[in-house]
Amino acid sequence: YSVADGKDNAEDQTEPILAPDLMKLLEECILTFRVFLKKDKKKSSVLMGVHGHTGSSIQQVQSSLDKKEMKVKELFKKKKGWKSKTWPTTMEEVQLLFALTDIKVVSRVLRMAKLSKEQLLWCEEKMSKLDLSDNKLRRDGCPILFPC
Numbered sequence: 001y002s003v004a005d006g007k008d009n010a011e012d013q014t015e016p017i018l019a020p021d022l023m024k025l026l027e028e029c030i031l032t033f034r035v036f037l038k039k040d041k042k043k044s045s046v047l048m049g050v051h052g053h054t055g056s057s058i059q060q061v062q063s064s065l066d067k068k069e070m071k072v073k074e075l076f077k078k079k080k081g082w083k084s085k086t087w088p089t090t091m092e093e094v095q096l097l098f099a100l101t102d103i104k105v106v107s108r109v110l111r112m113a114k115l116s117k118e119q120l121l122w123c124e125e126k127m128s129k130l131d132l133s134d135n136k137l138r139r140d141g142c143p144i145l146f147p148c
Helices: 019-039 055-078 091-110 117-128
Strands: none
Touching (some): 019 091, 055 091
């Protein structure tokens, strides 16, 4: 669409984005989002009753989160060849990257000033999708990326 004459102009249209280029863009976005999450400063959260749930339920989710984060980081360290600034080369490494991202997002949600019951349930569900038994990660991707 040309602003000068108000008509569609096929010559002004951009080239379509090819699938490999789109994949590269998505990979870069995910890695950039991970950097953002890593730089997010931790604030001390107040673990008391908020919006109908108790501090103990928040503490339970936080405890589960802390344990899983430690295990995922241990698995991550075993993958010495992968640099966190580049896209992982194996599906196992991709799952570790996504698990670390899930953990950071849940951690951030738990530090929100006002945490709704739905958001806490989302955190619990997100953590339940990370299975770290037998020193292996099994991650079931959740279609809801962020809580309501």
